[in-house]
Amino acid sequence: MRHQISAPLLALTLALSAQPALAQTPSTTPLAELVKKVDIPYESFKLANGLTVLVHTDRKAPIIGVTTYFRVGSKHEPRGKTGFAHLYEHLFFGGSENVANFDVPLEAAGSTSTNGSTWYDRTNYVETVPTGALPLALFLESDRMGHLLGAVTQDKLDKQRGVVQNEKRQGDNQPYGLLRYAETDGLFPIGHPYRHQTIGSMADLDAASLSDVRHWFTDHYGPNNAVLVLTGDIDAASARPLVEKYFGDIPAGPVVKPVVAGPVTLKAPKRVEMQDKVATTRIMRIWSGPGLNDKDAAALDMGMSVLGGLASSRLDNALVRGKQVAVSVSADFETHEQVSFLEISMDVKPGVPRAKAEAALDAEIARFLATGPNADEVKRAATRSVSAEIGALEVVGGFGGKGSTLAEGLMYSGDPAQYKKDLAELAALTPAAIKAATVRWMKRPVLAIAVTPGERKQKGELLGGWGDEATRPAPKPDAKAPVPPVPQSPPRATPEVAPVGELAFPSVEHATLSNGMPVTLARRTAVPKVLVSIGFDAGIAADSQNTPGTQGLMLSMLKEGTVKDATGGVNRSAVQVLEEEERLGASIETGSSLDTSSITLSALSTNLAPSLSLMTDVLLHPAFAPTEVARVKDQRLAALAQTMANPRGVALRAINPLLFGPNHPYGHASDGLGNAASLKALTSQDLRAAHDQWLRPDLARVTVVGDITMAELLPRLEAALGVWKAPSAAKPVKALNAALPTVRPRIVLIDRPGSPQSMIVAGKVLPVDGRAPGQEALDLANEVLGGGFLSRLNLDIREEKAWSYGVSTAVRQPLGARSMILFAPVQTDRTGDSIKAMIADMKAFPGAKPVTAEELQRVTDGNIRGLPNKFETNGQVLGAIAANERLGRPDDYYRKLPALYRSIDAKALEAKAAEYLQPEGLTFVVVGDKAKVEAQLKDVGLPVEVSGAK
Template structure:
């Protein structure tokens, strides 16, 4: 599934049935002699999958108008609490853009009866998936808590609904205003970061949806305490909200609890949706922007109806057929066929009162963008004229249902069952709206899709073209002076609470981690398995002892290119046929490269497991590395590498490894990012075949599975497809004889002109041994650098509001344990931020170690969050792999609570002090050297300035 480079939601789609071309007839021999792949087993009918999608619920409404929806799921002792308010950026009047999102932040900063940051009491009870988000249509707050902590969660949610304004002071407003502005700078600082502003202004500017959710710097600066309090009073009443409780709860238990905590909150003003007319441009319009990007991007957009319109589902389906999944019309025409684009996508972003249908293409460097634009029009015109096929529509339905089934395992978070119920209730007045959408998708006809698309997408469109070049100055780039409070005004003190203390939390039981079983296939591949029955889905990960460290010396990028080609053609199926087959199965096949392991994975509804494994085995064992596909994916990879060299994160990721590891250690290869561009240009098919033979082989593999199907069935299915697999030739070998050789402490400044933010990276190679248990060190870092409440984040984000978020943590690699801090900060505070980080770390390691309060908070949070943390099969699957890589016992998480409870502050201090030394930190800063260099000279470290282009090629191994 592909995602847009802007803020559009991910699009999933499918396209016409392509002829299955025998690849071997046109291509060089396969890398290893093997029998032809068996035919892929047929998928079950989509109607059968639809039956698996169900979220039973009960609901009631309090006398003050609060709508409450309850779903019972007893699989784990946790409850998702999700509060949705009918207020978003579309409700903001001129001059007050960004208020809804600013208020999302303010509502995390304490209320009258729960003063201080909300993250602390949530962390104390072991909350997981706790956050808040703002969109055009709504603001939501959510957390998943252990069942005994439900009272406290409801107290907190009700207190910020009914007792918030007294806690809003000028200091709190200034703090969160600064945080939001740095969130905005962080987004703007990315390549293509200004595209969405232009689309909204040019296409939807006449509607309440015409400005970005995050708002403008000037409006945020102008906001006063009275402004934000009035905003709250106007929009956040209980009658303007939906509360969903999902998990270890039922309606009979929920009603008195909700009444107890929310019942006394008075109704507020009734929310009324603003008037919205779907705009139509008088004629096609093109806007050209310049930006620091590696390739031209074309984005074509239309304003269309919102989610409740009868045409919404048809437009969703059309978008998916046009440009969503790998088999889309645009992929086949522009990426595989003409090879004039390296990435394409299309999809329909539905809000409640309006929608945005978007087509996007990243132009292959060297190709005329006008040609790509012309081909976009031609493919679109053909699909509008002839419509999708029945097979395409069926594949859209299958992928949609499969995705929803997987999402139903989580009770809360960003996309679980609570989200499905709350969004349906708020947007459409029906908690079961998700089910009606899926049913309509499964039943829709090609003719209905074609009619809706012709109705809305033959109207004039807006095209935004982003070309490589220097980004022009824009209104938001210059800081605006915030309104100054009256110095003679009396200082407002927060209102003292009247509801008493927060509810206590009863004892919370320890995690019951699924039993992990181990067995082997007949060829020796180890199978590590856990049984989970919450959803009928099987997830399989094949982990190979390879990773970036296995990239051939002098040929960095071989693994990246080889991995990208694995599912782009086998000896019997071409890339389109593979994509279509997995869409019919509702399966996803993916891969990735970590530092120490290369991963290939498949996930599918268990009724389609046989077919998914047929396809997966073909991809793993018989990649064709067809010459035409090699050239196509080579161009895509080179464009990706060039893109890395335009982003702060990509540049920082390339600059740091040589300083930390040196060039002789295999981990120094991380300096190549996705690859050395000159090497990638010269790689041959033989290089890729050799890599596959050396590393993607059974004696390098271990299989991890989480499934609702029994182990015997899963093993038999894997044995049938992989049991006769044998390696060919010598296996690859990684040598870690050369230890990491860190450089002397210094600051490397990577010049990225006109950056509104600087990315600061600080790193140290610790003396920790990766084959030892590091739980104490990791727990100590919870206080210093990991998580929202860490010392460094609370300082630079909350106290100084110079950053949107700062994180520090250990990278527990197989052969080394470095420590890294990442801090994106506003450019004019770069030097001060480095000094603050040094001070925070030094203070923690010397005179101000872990306090008893921090110890209690950290231990309680770590123990109590375990049930929520490992709620899903994906989380269990990840834990199984990490335990294996770190040589932990399979039952580690069943015993870890005892280890946490035994920790003392003195032990945490000793562990941190033995591991970290700020005097040994290496610093990389990615930012505007003209603005940043003068700030660094007084820090006391040597400063070296390099241009971004210098990082394209890593230093050769010595």
């Protein structure tokens, strides 16, 4: 992956073990009918040079997804060349013979999801552009396919090599960060194409020469080895002449030889013991399995879902809710073209003997293989999967949208519509077929891995390669290797981008329920789904009136069972809540931001009524059973301990208390977990009191986006929520204007011995509130400084110096005081230098380095052109509407935003940068190896305090 993508927070949606029969089962849409709703019609054509093009028309927005797949991944890498496919993915963005940097024109044109990724079987590149920027996108894609070699220089190779190596360090530095190496090393023999990791080995990356990488390009990146997919506001008749114009003159490349690979059956069970800086012992059971076209693939997918993928899975019910020997479990079927990984994972509950937990896990796996799933489990797993596929139809491009679905169907199965066959097979699965497949593959010898808390014995820099490095000399660059000549071609002119039209933000309707709750609806009919979110004026800041961690624990308990009381409700165990959710193809999520607590329902339109009924029962009638509160508290304590084993988690938990102090509502750790002492002290009564205090109709508003009219929606909401009355007690008020601590710029060093990277987080409170008008110039100034891939900080620390995989800044916009936060994971030996360089970059903006014309155009016109991309999905629209409501902005805010951006000039950006984005007042948190970085930090010029993680 070239641009870093944050991992999502772990969802703690675990439930009760008892499963009494429901009083009634809601009617649901038949699975076969749901499958028919998944449709991506396409046209195709092929150029004379072998480039295959697929075109899908979707006119819902003036945007086009451009998705390019190359049949080259890490499985194609020979011995001594591990990591090359991924390294070249990075080089692919570094400019061509006609374009200095691909990101600059793409972002200026309004592209979003501009990224690339590499895995075992392929490398892909994605961008979603305004319709008028399609010629530019095709020009750029064709220029790096056919006109790249002249721009691949030794300097670019050295810099991107450094970036990739920092990406590897960043991954290795995470808890369990070396586990993946152990999995593939244990499953496959040396030389197996799926054994070594896509990131490769440090030694092979160090040895990559200019000759090597140029040969890699000429051998693999021909048009006959690629699939180009255009999805969105385009049709084949319009697309073909453009594709011919830009790609037609590129000669075909060599035919890439097929790779021989497949699953491997171990001769005997294998056990691997590892230690790591983790808080919880992790037990894994892993097998290699068949490729995605195998007759057993669908059955294994659903079998693993029933076993440990569903929220109501066998392993969850038995080990987390029942025996309570684990705090989390999962079972996953990770598929690739020629092999798959069947992975079962359990995090042992602290205090439980490992042997007891391990025996319980193995017993449940054996029980599942002996009995197989039942019909209801299969239906629930299949319905959940199909509902997710329907939701994916909202996105035309990106990594998971319709473009990648068509491309992968063609590349791996020879049919762009392979998804239809897969879904039909899934809908027809029987319990017997799933049982037979799981027995066939999981009765084979297993790879058992245990990761226990302790000091690491392995070194990540020595892992990830071919596997025989200990028996052969380290590779070295061959300085005498001939460098392939660069074909000479005339310069190509960059196409102009057509102007974009007025933003078509969905119309917004308003209503009020009889109990005073405001309702906002944006109707969108692109997919047959509805999002319903109820937001409350609470959030993590509400913990200022309760024990830290209260809001998060209370919200996580809402789905842990309901109880019938005087106001209504149904007696449901948590398992019943989850099973009903799965039968409906619905998803109910709870969560909190700094200012808002919310419960959000994603439902199929045809199942909205019963889904809404379930959601409101969860919200209004949570059981807060003491035994379940105790169990979920243990899970959140384990999650807290895991967070404290993660350098990013440690740094982020530290920054808010340092900036806002203990007396401000924003002074809590931003993950909402509280601390161990506060979590242990919370009782069922505390949680019910917090529920009644904060989740009340006069603090709430309902936001709905999707396939429904207001006339259809209001009666359903009224029936579900209208009888809910506000309590007589006055509404709670958060003291967002509380006094802030005296600013003390300094570096707080948190020691993490042995870390291959330092995690730097810095921040300061800004003298402006989130609801204050006219802050768009500040946000654009932050984009110039650190708010994007092309920001000054990232281009300097990552692209120029290669000290990091990515540096960014954010200016948070809560209701109260805004704050600027900087994130920078950097290699250990450059920790002090990175801080000094970032301080210098901030000081230079705007004094020594004013805003350039290119930067101004990118953050103003680029944002204007990119607005349609930001409202492609129901979730994006809902988030925009909720932000308007929270910040007191008008419904037409986003329609007026283009004109507002056009009115902002360079002087406005520079004024905001000078006022708010200077390094003075910054507090730095550094999580790293004290023995290696303390002396560097003392040279920065700020006081250094050594602290323990809290």
